[in-house]
Amino acid sequence: MMRWLLLFIAFPLLSHAAVERLVTLGGDVTEIVYALDAEQSLVARDSTSSWPPAAQKLPDVGYLRQLNAEGILALRPQLVLASAQAQPSLVLHKVQASGVKVVNVPGGESLSAIDNKVAVIAEALGKTAAGDALRQQLQQQIAAIPTQPVAKRVLFILSHGGMNTLVAGQHTAADGAIRAAGLQNAMQGFDHYRAMSQ
Numbered sequence: 346m347m348r349w350l351l352l353f354i355a356f357p358l359l360s361h362a363a364v365e366r367l368v369t370l371g372g373d374v375t376e377i378v379y380a381l382d383a384e385q386s387l388v389a390r391d392s393t394s395s396w397p398p399a400a401q402k403l404p405d406v407g408y409l410r411q412l413n414a415e416g417i418l419a420l421r422p423q424l425v426l427a428s429a430q431a432q433p434s435l436v437l438h439k440v441q442a443s444g445v446k447v448v449n450v451p452g453g454e455s456l457s458a459i460d461n462k463v464a465v466i467a468e469a470l471g472k473t474a475a476g477d478a479l480r481q482q483l484q485q486q487i488a489a490i491p492t493q494p495v496a497k498r499v500l501f502i503l504s505h506g507g508m509n510t511l512v513a514g515q516h517t518a519a520d521g522a523i524r525a526a527g528l529q530n531a532m533q534g535f536d537h538y539r540a541m542s543q
Contacts, residue, residue, distance in 0.1 A: 364424045371428025377466045381475045389420045414439040454521030498531040499523050511538040
């Protein structure tokens, strides 16, 4: 009877045991892990995770939208935190089927999406108190951003690693950042990214 009681008491502690081997997929996810002071668990990141500079010293599992399960599994992670942009989703299913916990971090191109991302990541890492503090800090910083629109149009051009040059349309992270700054995205009338005509 005493053993069952001890197990019952210890279960909450075991369910949030420290993650020792973590892989992050997505620059936003990696930045939040560092902001939560949980980087000591990181064993790898994807190629979009370039900030903070210390993240670049970690092994790279490849580009966020062209992942392969073998590259991730070779690092023997206990937990994979995956951005909503991580693809192909079949790869993440294969990683999960191999016994690795995969947590999908919700996306969103608005500043308000950051709060939910922090909450999900903090919960997965067992750092809810640090997550609450970070969320409060970010909410204060976001509230301090001037909301007065500026009549300027901005063009966001993406040129990454030999890929075709793309421009950001509506409903992209770049569009969200442009609008959050009170500016207007010059590329209207289409969603996502498109190849830039020469």
